[in-house]
Amino acid sequence: xxxxxxxxxxVPQRFLIVETGQPLPALRRHGGFPHWIRxxxxxxxxxxxxxxxxxxxxxPAADGFAxxxxxxxGAMVSDRLxxxxxxxxxxxxxxxxxxxxxxxxxxxxxxxxxxxxxxxxHPGGREMGTFEIVLEDAARDDAVLxxxxxRFDAQLTHVQSVLRLPDGATVLARSAHxxxxxxxxxxxxxxxxxxxxxxxxxxRGYIRARRVALxxxxxxxxxxxxxxxxxxxxxxxxxxFVHVAREARA
Numbered sequence: 001x002x003x004x005x006x007x008x009x010x011v012p013q014r015f016l017i018v019e020t021g022q023p024l025p026a027l028r029r030h031g032g033f034p035h036w037i038r039x040x041x042x043x044x045x046x047x048x049x050x051x052x053x054x055x056x057x058x059x060p061a062a063d064g065f066a067x068x069x070x071x072x073x074g075a076m077v078s079d080r081l082x083x084x085x086x087x088x089x090x091x092x093x094x095x096x097x098x099x100x101x102x103x104x105x106x107x108x109x110x111x112x113x114x115x116x117x118x119x120x121x122h123p124g125g126r127e128m129g130t131f132e133i134v135l136e137d138a139a140r141d142d143a144v145l146x147x148x149x150x151r152f153d154a155q156l157t158h159v160q161s162v163l164r165l166p167d168g169a170t171v172l173a174r175s176a177h178x179x180x181x182x183x184x185x186x187x188x189x190x191x192x193x194x195x196x197x198x199x200x201x202x203x204r205g206y207i208r209a210r211r212v213a214l215x216x217x218x219x220x221x222x223x224x225x226x227x228x229x230x231x232x233x234x235x236x237x238x239x240x241f242v243h244v245a246r247e248a249r250a
Contacts, residue, residue, distance in 0.1 A: 012249050015043065015242065016065045018087065019052040020106050021073025027205045033071040036197040037104075041069075041238035053083050059090045067100035067245030069238075070107025072195060076160055077109045077119040088114035095189040100245035102144075102238075105158055108183075108191030115166035115185055122161040125217055127177045128207060129224040130231060131156050133194060139172040143244045144190055144237060145182060154181075154194035154234030155203040157210075161193065188248060196237040203228045 017034045030036070034050045037043075049065070051057045054073065062068055070091065075081060092114040095101050103111035109119040133154045139145045162180040165171065173182035173192075182192045195202075204225050207214070211221045 012064055012066045013047065013246065014065055015041075015048050015245070016060070016062060016068045017048050017050045018059070018068060018070045018091075018107070019050055020054055020071050020084070020087065020110070021075055022054075023202075024074075024206060024209045026209050027202060030202065033197065036199075036202065037069055037071065037238060040197040040235045041242050043242065053087045056083060059087065062090075062094045062099050063097070065099070066249045067102065067241065068094055069241070070101070070103040070110060072105035072107065075106060077106065077113050078121070078160060084110065091115075095185060098186070098188050100241070100248055101189040102241045103189075103191040104197065105193060105195055108193050109160060109162055111185070111189060111191045112162040112166055112169070112180075112183070115169070115189075117162055117166040117169065118164035119160055120163050121159060122178065124177055126157075126159045126210075126214070126219070127175070128157045128210065128214065128219070130154070130200070130203060130228045131175050131177070131194075133173050133175055133181050133234065135173050136171055138170050139182070142172055142184060144184075144240045145172050147240060148233050148236060152233035153229060153231045154196065155198035155200075155228075155231050156194050157203075157206050158193060162191070188245075190241065192237060194234055196234050198231070200228050200230050 088110055113119045130153050133152055135150050169183045169185040171183050175181050184190050207221050207225045214221045
C-alpha cells in the first residue's frame, strides 16, 4: 500500500484513491484502476495515495487530502460485503465533511448507497460500450460537468445502477439506457456511472472478455466493439474534478 501520509494540512494537494476492485484479468497488464485514473486525470504517482479496501486495508483520515476518488469494481453494492459497507460508512462521513469526492461506477453507486440512496440491478440489464451521455439542465452550473458539451461519449460497463438517489442529490446526466449517469450531492460529492478513466482499448477489452455473457443476454459483442470510440470529453471529468477539488481546498 502507498504510504498514507497526509499532505500539507493548510493546502492539501494529494488525492486518495480508494481501490474497490481490479480490472478484468486480461486487462491487468495495463495496470490497476488507480493507474488508469492517474493517467486520465494527469496526476503523477506522487500526487496520490491508494488504499485497497477490497483487500482489507484501513481507510485513513481524509482531511489531509485534496479529494477522494473511488474506483469501479466487479463487486455488487447490493451484496453489502463487509469491506464495502465499512467504506460506505467512511464515505458518508467524508461527503458530509465537505471533502471533495468522486465515485466512479461502483464508487458512484457506493456513494449513493452511503448517503441513503438505493442501488440494485438495472431493470434493463447490462450497459456496455461507448454511449452518448446527455447533460441535464441542472449540470449547466455544475463545477465538474458544467464545462463539458451538452452531449458527449463515454465508456460504460455496469449491470447495477442507482435506482433511487439520496435526499439532497441532483441528477446531472443520463443516457438512453441509464437515467442516473451522474449526480451531485451537496456541493462537493459527485458520482458518475460511466468510466472516465477507460480508454477505447480498455473498453474493447471488457467487451471481449464479456463476449459470452453479452451473447447470452441477446447483445451483439461484435457490434458493440465496432462502435467503441475515443471519449475525450468523458475523460475530462477526472481533470475537472482534480482542478475543482484543489480550488475548493486551497
